[in-house]
Amino acid sequence: MNYTVVVGLEVHVQLLTASKLFCACANKFNPDNPNVQTCPVCLGLPGSLPVMNRKAFELSLKTAMALDCGIARFTKWDRKQYYYPDLPKAYQISQYDLPYSHDGHLDVKTDDGEGVRRVGIIRVHLEEDAGKNMHDESGRGQDSQVDLNRCGTPLMEIVSEPDIRTPGEARRFLEEMKLLLTYIGVSDCNMQEGSLRCDANINLHIPTDDGGHVATPIVEVKNMNSIRNVELALEYETTRQFREFQETGVKLGDPGGNKVTRGWDANRNVSFEQRGKEEASDYRYFPDPDLVPVTVTEEQLDAIRGETCELPTPRRARFQSEFGLSEYDASVIIDQGPALADYFETVAQGSDGKQAANWVTQDVLREMNERKVDIDEFAIRPDVLSSILKRVTDAEITIKSGREVFAALLADADADIPISIKRIDRIIEERGLKAVSAAGELEGIIATVIERNAQAANDFRNGKQAAIGRLIGEVMRECKGADAKAVRAMLVDELSK
Amino acid sequence: MAIELTRDKVREVARLARLKLTDEEVETFTSQLGHVLEYVDILSEVNTDGVEPMAHAVEQFNVLRDDAVRESLPREAALANAPKTDGRYFQVPQILESS
Ligand SMILES: [Zn+2]
Numbered sequence: 001m002n003y004t005v006v007v008g009l010e011v012h013v014q015l016l017t018a019s020k021l022f023c024a025c026a027n028k029f030n031p032d033n034p035n036v037q038t039c040p041v042c043l044g045l046p047g048s049l050p051v052m053n054r055k056a057f058e059l060s061l062k063t064a065m066a067l068d069c070g071i072a073r074f075t076k077w078d079r080k081q082y083y084y085p086d087l088p089k090a091y092q093i094s095q096y097d098l099p100y101s102h103d104g105h106l107d108v109k110t111d112d113g114e115g116v117r118r119v120g121i122i123r124v125h126l127e128e129d130a131g132k133n134m135h136d137e138s139g140r141g142q143d144s145q146v147d148l149n150r151c152g153t154p155l156m157e158i159v160s161e162p163d164i165r166t167p168g169e170a171r172r173f174l175e176e177m178k179l180l181l182t183y184i185g186v187s188d189c190n191m192q193e194g195s196l197r198c199d200a201n202i203n204l205h206i207p208t209d210d211g212g213h214v215a216t217p218i219v220e221v222k223n224m225n226s227i228r229n230v231e232l233a234l235e236y237e238t239t240r241q242f243r244e245f246q247e248t249g250v251k252l253g254d255p256g257g258n259k260v261t262r263g264w265d266a267n268r269n270v271s272f273e274q275r276g277k278e279e280a281s282d283y284r285y286f287p288d289p290d291l292v293p294v295t296v297t298e299e300q301l302d303a304i305r306g307e308t309c310e311l312p313t314p315r316r317a318r319f320q321s322e323f324g325l326s327e328y329d330a331s332v333i334i335d336q337g338p339a340l341a342d343y344f345e346t347v348a349q350g351s352d353g354k355q356a357a358n359w360v361t362q363d364v365l366r367e368m369n370e371r372k373v374d375i376d377e378f379a380i381r382p383d384v385l386s387s388i389l390k391r392v393t394d395a396e397i398t399i400k401s402g403r404e405v406f407a408a409l410l411a412d413a414d415a416d417i418p419i420s421i422k423r424i425d426r427i428i429e430e431r432g433l434k435a436v437s438a439a440g441e442l443e444g445i446i447a448t449v450i451e452r453n454a455q456a457a458n459d460f461r462n463g464k465q466a467a468i469g470r471l472i473g474e475v476m477r478e479c480k481g482a483d484a485k486a487v488r489a490m491l492v493d494e495l496s497k
Numbered sequence: 498m499a500i501e502l503t504r505d506k507v508r509e510v511a512r513l514a515r516l517k518l519t520d521e522e523v524e525t526f527t528s529q530l531g532h533v534l535e536y537v538d539i540l541s542e543v544n545t546d547g548v549e550p551m552a553h554a555v556e557q558f559n560v561l562r563d564d565a566v567r568e569s570l571p572r573e574a575a576l577a578n579a580p581k582t583d584g585r586y587f588q589v590p591q592i593l594e595s596s
Contacts, residue, residue, distance in 0.1 A: 017564050018564050018565065018566050019564050019565060019566045019567075024562075024565060024566055024567035025566070025567075025569045026566045026569065033572075034572075034585050034586050035572045035575045035576060035585065035586065035587070036569060036571075036572050036575075037569050038569055038570055038575045039569050039570050040570075043570075043575060045578075051560060051561070051562045052560065052561045052562065053561070053562060053564050054561040054562065054563060054564065055563075055564035056564070057561065074552075076552045076553070081513070083515060085587070085589040085592060098552070133589075133592055134586070135591065135592055136591055141591050142591060143581065143588040143589060143590060143591060144588070144589050144590070144591050144592045145583070145585075145586035145587070145588055145589075146586055146587035146588070146589060147586055147587075148575070148587070282513060284513070287552055287553065289553070289554065291560075292553050292555065292557045292558055292559070292560050293552045293553055293558050294558060294559050294561070295558050295559060
């Protein structure tokens with residue numbers, strides 16, 4: 001059946017500020033020390049007053065601008081009221097009708113890898129996070145525990161249009177979002193620590209005989225703690241909703257067809273119905289009288305534009321045009337994050353773009369994985385790798401020798417020998433890797449080797465092809481920097497005379 | 498257009514505010530709150546066409562602070578008013594989230 005999957009995502013992102021949104025408590029993930037980052041403001045004690053963190057607002061602006069949102073010149077904060085143990089004030093300071101940004105977008109690749117899906121961003125707004133509840137899982141009905149360290153930390157809510165059409169697109173939307181936010185440095189987007197969280201709204205549009213369609217009830221899926229789990233949960237929901245519709249025929253808006261919330265059980269790979277929150281969101285928003293509105297000027301936006309680095313999408317395009325990379329290679333490098341892209345750029349600038357891409361995406365990534373280090377900790381710094389590659393492109397050493405130097409440097413590093421460009425010279429010299437570019441010198445060696453191995457030379461002349469291997473091997477031993485292919489060609493030439 | 502305040506509405510608002518009202522109190526508050534709403538409703542006689550909604554009572558904007566950390570309360574102080582605690586966490590009756 002050719003139904004359409006309709007998905008909208010709501011992403012919550014914690015901002016990388018030093019202090020909380022409305023007070024000077026530390027904004028730090030600290031689960032082992034509960035309730036040590038609180039004060040009268042974030043505990044909601046009477047008489048305390050919130051004051052907005054300037055940095056948090058600037059990071060929010062930066063995010064919305066990176067998502068191509070329109071920025072409101074006037075914005076305010078509202079109280080969203082509900083009772084929950086992790087929210088001591090019994091209201092969350094959030095933004096209701098005048099969020100600071102609206103109408104942006106994020107582009108993601110479609111499932112076939114060819115097309116681009118432009119996913120609309122309805123709004124990004126800035127609010128405070130709640131604390132954290134820990135539930136007793138023994139089933140014995142013990143008390144829940146509340147840690148308010150996180151309460152009042154700055155949180156962005158990014159709401160997409162329901163433009164996403166497959167679980168795979170949802171995954172790539174989140175991957176691209178995470179990449180963008182880490183690129184511009186507004187969040188570390190660590191899903192394990194909860195600094196990137198995602199809820200998904202999903203339903204199906206099922207075609208009808210008259211050419212129209214019916215919509216299945218919208219389900220909001222929560223509790224997905226990894227990007228992969230979002231994809232799995234949406235795949236599961238797609239199948240489940242279609243099966244349920246075939247069994248019951250219940251459409252969106254029918255009795256029993258209201259929006260429901262389901263949780264995702266990552267251990268069993270199923271979604272399960274959650275109890276509806278009281279009276280579907282009667283949050284009774286009103287402007288928070290404790291906070292005055294904030295205005296934004298064009299100069300402020302210009303300043304933020306000026307300090308925002310190149311974003312992943314234009315950088316991918318530039319890597320293709322400037323360094324001649326394929327779209328695939330450009331993506332492999334960019335998708336690893338800004339540090340690897342910077343590393344690549346330094347290598348490429350001193351050598352050759354394509355070579356640099358090959359080495360970075362293969363040799364460097366492989367060795368990083370093996371050593372379990374980040375690019376910042378990787379022993380061969382980009383200027384050193386660039387120097388190796390330059391020698392290869394200048395034909396000072398062969399590619400094979402280049403790899404030998406690379407491996408030797410890593411061995412040095414493992415033995416705590418400091419690595420430098422000078423060290424490359426030493427290795428080339430010690431191992432005799434200098435390429436013999438002067439053909440004359442190589443010709444001399446070839447002549448000597450043939451003389452020394454008259455038997456093998458004769459065998460080859462008499463049609464025993466394999467005999468040449470011994471000669472090539474000997475020449476290569478004599479001069480390690482030689483290119484084996486060239487040596488073979490010269491030997492064949494010489495022996496055919 | 499005065500808002501008709503019903504007893505059910507009062508019960509609903511009380512429930513959202515976690516207030517337990519007796520039938521007698523519902524009666525009293527329906528009448529009292531009704532009068533308050535009627536009084537405030539006098540404002541709707543003013544013609545507000547073309548008037549920007551007011552976001553705040555004071556004409557002040559952009560009260561922001563620098564992103565600097567200051568010392569927080571010691572845990573003991575943070576938990577001092579908690580009805581129940583184990584010395585590390587606030588403790589509350591079990592929260593049911595899943596079915
Ligand atoms: Zn605080």
